[in-house]
Amino acid sequence: MNGQVNKRRLLLDAAIKVFARKGYHASRVGDVAQEAGVAYGLLYHYFGSKEEVLETIFRETWAAMLEAVHGIEATGAPARDQVRKVAAVVLGSWKLNPDLIRVLIREVTRSPHIQQEIEEIGQAFDTLERIVRRGQAAGEFRPTLEPRLAAWVLYGAMEEILTGWVIERPPADDEEVALAAQNVTEILCDGLVADGAPRDAGRPAEPSVAD
Amino acid sequence: MNGQVNKRRLLLDAAIKVFARKGYHASRVGDVAQEAGVAYGLLYHYFGSKEEVLETIFRETWAAMLEAVHGIEATGAPARDQVRKVAAVVLGSWKLNPDLIRVLIREVTRSPHIQQEIEEIGQAFDTLERIVRRGQAAGEFRPTLEPRLAAWVLYGAMEEILTGWVIERPPADDEEVALAAQNVTEILCDGLVADGAPRDAGRPAEPSVAD
Amino acid sequence: MNGQVNKRRLLLDAAIKVFARKGYHASRVGDVAQEAGVAYGLLYHYFGSKEEVLETIFRETWAAMLEAVHGIEATGAPARDQVRKVAAVVLGSWKLNPDLIRVLIREVTRSPHIQQEIEEIGQAFDTLERIVRRGQAAGEFRPTLEPRLAAWVLYGAMEEILTGWVIERPPADDEEVALAAQNVTEILCDGLVADGAPRDAGRPAEPSVAD
Amino acid sequence: MNGQVNKRRLLLDAAIKVFARKGYHASRVGDVAQEAGVAYGLLYHYFGSKEEVLETIFRETWAAMLEAVHGIEATGAPARDQVRKVAAVVLGSWKLNPDLIRVLIREVTRSPHIQQEIEEIGQAFDTLERIVRRGQAAGEFRPTLEPRLAAWVLYGAMEEILTGWVIERPPADDEEVALAAQNVTEILCDGLVADGAPRDAGRPAEPSVAD
DNA sequence: CATGAATGAGGGTTCATTCAT
DNA sequence: AATGAATGAACCCTCATTCAT
Numbered sequence: 001m002n003g004q005v006n007k008r009r010l011l012l013d014a015a016i017k018v019f020a021r022k023g024y025h026a027s028r029v030g031d032v033a034q035e036a037g038v039a040y041g042l043l044y045h046y047f048g049s050k051e052e053v054l055e056t057i058f059r060e061t062w063a064a065m066l067e068a069v070h071g072i073e074a075t076g077a078p079a080r081d082q083v084r085k086v087a088a089v090v091l092g093s094w095k096l097n098p099d100l101i102r103v104l105i106r107e108v109t110r111s112p113h114i115q116q117e118i119e120e121i122g123q124a125f126d127t128l129e130r131i132v133r134r135g136q137a138a139g140e141f142r143p144t145l146e147p148r149l150a151a152w153v154l155y156g157a158m159e160e161i162l163t164g165w166v167i168e169r170p171p172a173d174d175e176e177v178a179l180a181a182q183n184v185t186e187i188l189c190d191g192l193v194a195d196g197a198p199r200d201a202g203r204p205a206e207p208s209v210a211d
Numbered sequence: 212m213n214g215q216v217n218k219r220r221l222l223l224d225a226a227i228k229v230f231a232r233k234g235y236h237a238s239r240v241g242d243v244a245q246e247a248g249v250a251y252g253l254l255y256h257y258f259g260s261k262e263e264v265l266e267t268i269f270r271e272t273w274a275a276m277l278e279a280v281h282g283i284e285a286t287g288a289p290a291r292d293q294v295r296k297v298a299a300v301v302l303g304s305w306k307l308n309p310d311l312i313r314v315l316i317r318e319v320t321r322s323p324h325i326q327q328e329i330e331e332i333g334q335a336f337d338t339l340e341r342i343v344r345r346g347q348a349a350g351e352f353r354p355t356l357e358p359r360l361a362a363w364v365l366y367g368a369m370e371e372i373l374t375g376w377v378i379e380r381p382p383a384d385d386e387e388v389a390l391a392a393q394n395v396t397e398i399l400c401d402g403l404v405a406d407g408a409p410r411d412a413g414r415p416a417e418p419s420v421a422d
Numbered sequence: 423m424n425g426q427v428n429k430r431r432l433l434l435d436a437a438i439k440v441f442a443r444k445g446y447h448a449s450r451v452g453d454v455a456q457e458a459g460v461a462y463g464l465l466y467h468y469f470g471s472k473e474e475v476l477e478t479i480f481r482e483t484w485a486a487m488l489e490a491v492h493g494i495e496a497t498g499a500p501a502r503d504q505v506r507k508v509a510a511v512v513l514g515s516w517k518l519n520p521d522l523i524r525v526l527i528r529e530v531t532r533s534p535h536i537q538q539e540i541e542e543i544g545q546a547f548d549t550l551e552r553i554v555r556r557g558q559a560a561g562e563f564r565p566t567l568e569p570r571l572a573a574w575v576l577y578g579a580m581e582e583i584l585t586g587w588v589i590e591r592p593p594a595d596d597e598e599v600a601l602a603a604q605n606v607t608e609i610l611c612d613g614l615v616a617d618g619a620p621r622d623a624g625r626p627a628e629p630s631v632a633d
Numbered sequence: 634m635n636g637q638v639n640k641r642r643l644l645l646d647a648a649i650k651v652f653a654r655k656g657y658h659a660s661r662v663g664d665v666a667q668e669a670g671v672a673y674g675l676l677y678h679y680f681g682s683k684e685e686v687l688e689t690i691f692r693e694t695w696a697a698m699l700e701a702v703h704g705i706e707a708t709g710a711p712a713r714d715q716v717r718k719v720a721a722v723v724l725g726s727w728k729l730n731p732d733l734i735r736v737l738i739r740e741v742t743r744s745p746h747i748q749q750e751i752e753e754i755g756q757a758f759d760t761l762e763r764i765v766r767r768g769q770a771a772g773e774f775r776p777t778l779e780p781r782l783a784a785w786v787l788y789g790a791m792e793e794i795l796t797g798w799v800i801e802r803p804p805a806d807d808e809e810v811a812l813a814a815q816n817v818t819e820i821l822c823d824g825l826v827a828d829g830a831p832r833d834a835g836r837p838a839e840p841s842v843a844d
Numbered sequence: 845c846a847t848g849a850a851t852g853a854g855g856g857t858t859c860a861t862t863c864a865t
Numbered sequence: 866a867a868t869g870a871a872t873g874a875a876c877c878c879t880c881a882t883t884c885a886t
Contacts, residue, residue, distance in 0.1 A: 007845085025236060029881060039847045041883085050881065080404060122379075132403065141403045149394050150403060152375045153368040160367020161360060167329065168336075183360050191402030192343065192352045192361060193291060218870080239855065250872045252859085261856070429849080447658060451877065461851045466878070502826060528744075540800060547801075557825065564819075564827045571794060571816050572825060578793020579786040586785045590755070605782050608775075613824030614768065614783060615713060616775040640866085662860060672868040674862085683860065851883075862872075 008046040010036045012060075015053045020099035024054055024107040058108045061100060062120055065093070069127050079135025083154065084185040086128070090158045091181045094165060095174060102166050105159065125151045157184050219257040221247045223271075226264045231310035235265055235318040269319045272311060273331055276304070280338050290346025294365065295396040297339070301369045302392045305376060306385060313377050316370065336362050368395050430468040432458045434482075437475045442521035446476055446529040480530045483522060484542055487515065491549050501557025505576065506607040508550070512580045513603045516587060517596060524588050527581065547573050579606050641679040643669045645693075648686045653732035657687055657740040691741045694733060695753055698726070702760050712768025716787065717818040719761070723791045724814045727798060728807060735799050738792065758784045790817050 014036035018027045029050050033040035047053045072085045094101050128151035135141035141150075161180055171177045225247035229238045240261050244251035258264045283296045305312050339362035346352035352361075372391055382388050436458035440449045451472050455462035469475045494507045516523050550573035557563035563572075583602055593599045647669035651660045662683050666673035680686045705718045727734050761784035768774035774783075794813055804810045 028879085040881095041847055041849095042845080044882070045845070083403070125375075125379075135403065142397075145398065145403065146390070146394055148375075149372060149391055150398060152371045153395055153398050156367035156369070156371020156374070157364040158367070159371065160363045163367070164336075164359075164363045168333075179357070180360055183357055184364055186353075187356060187361060187364050187402070188398060189402045189404045190353075191398070191400045191404075192294070192346065192356065193400045193402075240857085241855085252857090252872055253870075255857070255859095256870065450875085463851055463878090463880085464849075466880095467849065472877070505825070544801075554825065561827060563825045564823075567820060567825065568812070568816055570797075571813055572820060574793045574797045575790040575817055575820050578789035578791070578796070580789070582785045582789020582792065583782060585789070586758075586781075590758075601779065602782055605779055606786055609778065609783060609786050609821060609824070611824045611826045613820070613822050613826075614716070614765070614774045614778065615822045615824075616772060661858085673860095674868055674870095675866075677861070678866070847884105847886085849883105849885090851881105853881100854879090855877105856879105857877090858875090860872105860874100862870105863868105864870090865868085 007036070007038060007042060010038065011043055011046060012053070012057060016057055016097070016099050016103055019054065019057075019107060020102040024103070054103075054107060057100070057103060059120065061104060062124075065090070066120070066123055066127070069124065073127055073131060079131055079138065079140045080185070080189045082131050082135075083189055084181070086131070086154070087158060087181040087184050087188075088178075091161060091177055091184070094162060094171065095177060098165075098170065101162055105163050105166055125155060128154050154188060157188060218247070218249060218253060222249065222254055222257060223264065223268060227268055227308070227310050227314055230265065230268075230318060231313040235314070235322075265314075265318060268311070268314060270331065272315060273335075276301070277331070277334055277338070280335065284338055284342060290342060290349065290351045291396070291400045293342050293346075294400055295392070297342070297365075298369060298392040298395050298399075299389075302372060302388055302395070305373060305382065306388055309376075309381060312373055316374050316377050336366060339365050365399060368399060429458070429460060429464060433460065433465055433468060434475065434479060438479055438519070438521050438525055441476065441479075441529060442524040446525070446533075476525075476529060479522070479525060481542065483526060484546075487512070488542070488545055488549070491546065495549055495553060501553055501560065501562045502607070502611045504553050504557075505611055506603070508553070508576075509580060509603040509606050509610075510600075513583060513599055513606070516584060516593065517599055520587075520592060523584055527585050527588050547577060550576050576610060579610060640669070640671060640675060644671070644676055644679060645686065645690060649690055649730070649732050649736055652687065652690075652740060653735040657736070657744075687736075687740060690733070690736060692753065694737060695757075698723070699753070699756055699760070702757065706760055706764060712764055712771065712773045713818070713822045715764050715768075716822055717814070719764070719787075720791060720814040720817050720821075721811075724794060724810055724817070727795060727804065728810060731798075731803065734795055738796050738799055758788060761787050787821060790821060 011032060015027075015032045018031045018035050021027075022031070029043055030040045032050075032053070033043055043050075043053070047056065068089045069086055072082050072089070075082070077085070125148070129147045132141055132145070132147040132150045132154075136143045136145070136147065161184060165171055171180065222243060226238075226243045229242050229246050232238075233242070240254055241251045243261075243264070244254055254261075254264070258267065279300045280297055283293050283300070286293070288296070336359070340358045343352060343356070343358040343361045343365075347354050347356070347358065372395060376382055382391065433454060437449075437454045440453050440457050443449075444453070451465055452462045454472075454475070455465055465472075465475065469478065490511045491508055494504050494511070497504070499507070547570070551569045554563055554567070554569040554572045554576075558565050558567070558569065583606060587593055593602065644665060648660075648665045651664045651668050654660075655664070662676055663673045665683075665686070666676055676683075676686070680689065701722045702719055705715050705722070708715070710718070758781070762780045765774055765778070765780040765783045765787075769776045769778070769780065794817060798804055804813065
């Protein structure tokens with residue numbers, strides 16, 4: 001709000017960068033402050049602890065992500081469109097701030113630190129679950145699937161793609177990001193199985209998959 | 212060599228239990244030793260460091276998992292059968308030792324500690340990728356999908372289910388485990404979309420995908 | 423910067439005192455901090471490790487000593503005067519800070535810790551060697567002596583006197599220190615042998631040393 | 634006494650080698666045992682502790698050294714001959730077992746560990762002191778020198794030459810060893826000062842030694 | 845706001861020593 | 866005599882956090 005830099009934001013961005021580079025545990029408070037170009041004592045003016053910094057990063061990002069997903073849910077669009085848009089938003093977040101995603105993927109999601117946040121993470125799963133459930137109710141998605149489990153699968157698929165980008169190699173360009181969103185939507189909605197192939201070996205008779 | 216317990220194994224099992232309960236970082240070496248009922252110094256007879264214990268847990272388990280997945284690949288069965296079996300093995304591992312899975316999921320998979328092991332983790336992805344690729348070559352899987360990305364989706368889906376069990380709630384019984392394996396296979400192979408519904412968003416006759 | 427004590431210096435002096443009393447190895451970091459009246463963590467603000475404290479003690483002292491010896495060399499005084507002055511400076515250092523000498527003698531000089539410092543110690547030997555060499559060139563010192571070896575003898579003689587003071591008994595007063603400096607100069611320059619006695623038994627005929 | 638190797642001696646020799654290589658403190662009991670090719674527990678059959686091994690090395694060597702020096706003293710030879718012989722014995726010991734000398738020089742002489750042995754080390758100084766004193770009584774050595782101090786100088790000179798060999802470079806051959814013994818004898822008995830040069834700064838007719 | 849000196853709980857690791865076999 | 870698994874005291878160091886300035 002002042003003409004000068006906002007030190008709080010400065011520290012938060014520095015933390016994202018440092019945590020992304022070295023991991024939360026290996027990052028010292030001094031590293032973050034140094035990256036921000038301030039004395040490390042200042043961090044304690046804005047945050048109660050090192051962990052609170054991580055929590056703040058998580059919560060701010062997660063809130064935005066949740067809002068976006070809720071917005072998608074609110075459109076009432078067909079279920080598969082909703083899935084597609086969620087994938088586009090989640091995977092598209094990479095472009096906005098890869099370091100941030102790195103931190104979220106590596107440190108937050110299943111960290112013992114922030115297992116209080118399960119509630120907030122749970123809201124994301126809840127939303128995905130509702131999307132699936134409504135899809136089933138509307139006859140778009142198959143009714144035999146367990147919605148919670150499907151939500152996990154959706155979430156896991158997207159997270160792992162991001163993880164692949166984090167760990168193995170980042171996407172070359174925006175096109176690859178878009179392609180990934182399209183691919184994951186296809187797999188999750190339509191399956192790996194080719195159109196002409198039998199769609200479910202377990203079913204006794206399914207003659208008319210592609211007639 | 213003795214009729215008594217193998218202290219090395221004892222320590223490893225104790226570490227799995229303790230790491231699962233408190234997390235690797237919060238677990239002290241003394242906790243592990245106490246759980247094993249030995250002096251903590253003994254841990255350093257069998258392992259070079261606390262971290263080496265975690266690495267050993269990872270490597271031993273991962274080797275077994277890889278072997279199983281390689282075995283499935285070697286059968287030359289239809290691609291979707293292979294996917295189903297992989298899901299059964301991976302998710303079935305929960306029953307064998309939930310604590311072990313807990314540790315693997317939470318500490319190892321994307322921990323900065325063990326990112327040297329990427330090679331070994333990469334072998335798993337390679338195998339999944341090959342399964343997809345062969346499925347495409349055989350006309351079973353759709354050729355438009357990027358195999359590496361599909362491998363990530365497969366892996367992420369399974370991992371997230373295990374994570375859900377770790378974080379949210381464990382499966383009630385063996386049946387739920389089996390059901391999960393079946394569900395994930397269905398989703399990944401056949402998609403979320405119901406049989407009667409339009410299978411691909413790319414098709415012309417889908418007017419209502421408004422933004 | 424403050425009117426108060428310099429904690430770094432405080433720690434260094436405390437370390438000298440403690441190392442002198444208990445020896446480096448037997449001294450715990452906490453002992454040094456306690457002697458300095460500060461928390462032991464503070465030691466790691468100013469020094470990287472316990473060993474670095476010892477190194478700092480060594481280097482600071484050694485630098486001062488070297489400077490003094492270089493100053494003596496620079497005077498261009500007759501060689502034996504230079505030797506006398508060096509002895510006076512080296513042995514006189516006892517009076518300034520016996521504990522410091524104790525530490526240097528016992529811990530540093532030939533400690534495996536600080537054998538990287540050989541370079542700096544070597545400079546002292548080099549200086550002594552040059553003094554001998556110039557003495558020979560000026561016809562003051564006998565040309566048959568190996569200068570490096572003579573430097574070792576000079577150094578060893580002085581060091582052992584200090585060691586005697588450290589181990590057996592300290593000098594009673596300043597006079598004893600001055601007497602020691604005079605004695606060592608006499609021995610090294612003029613020899614143990616009395617004026618009337620034959621100066622070198624090895625020489626075939628040297629009847630007239632003092633006729 | 635048995636046809637087999639004497640394990641005690643084996644351990645002692647191994648300790649000398651290991652201590653020489655890594656220093657006493659950095660050498661682990663296991664290193665010594667490994668060098669000896671036995672289990673480390675065996676060390677405790679022959680010695681009460683790691684320190685006792687060092688003490689034993691010291692004592693055995695020192696006893697031999699003392700005996701040799703006492704033998705020289707007992708000959709009643711002229712003082713400077715005794716000094717020459719002592720130098721020859723002490724410096725000659727290098728050839729017999731450089732590692733042993735290394736250990737004695739670095740670990741024992743002024744180690745806090747073995748300061749109980751001052752008594753035995755003191756005997757060596759006592760002997761040197763007696764040699765000087767008798768030389769003075771016989772009119773061979775100048776009476777103005779403090780005998781104890783002269784003993785320290787003698788000892789220090791020899792020790793430092795050995796140290797130079799340990800730290801800087803070992804003697805190239807036996808001849809260099811012999812030459813060193815001759816040099817040190819010359820310096821200590823006859824002084825650095827050349828025959829024609831003024832021998833004593835204390836003499837009245839030396840006006841120009843301004844401070 | 846801002847600094848960084850000061851604190852000290854906490855934990856991993858070493859390694860001499862013991863002792864059952 | 867010989868082994869090496871087992872023990873645990875000892876200690877260095879890290880680093881989040883506090884607080885006087």
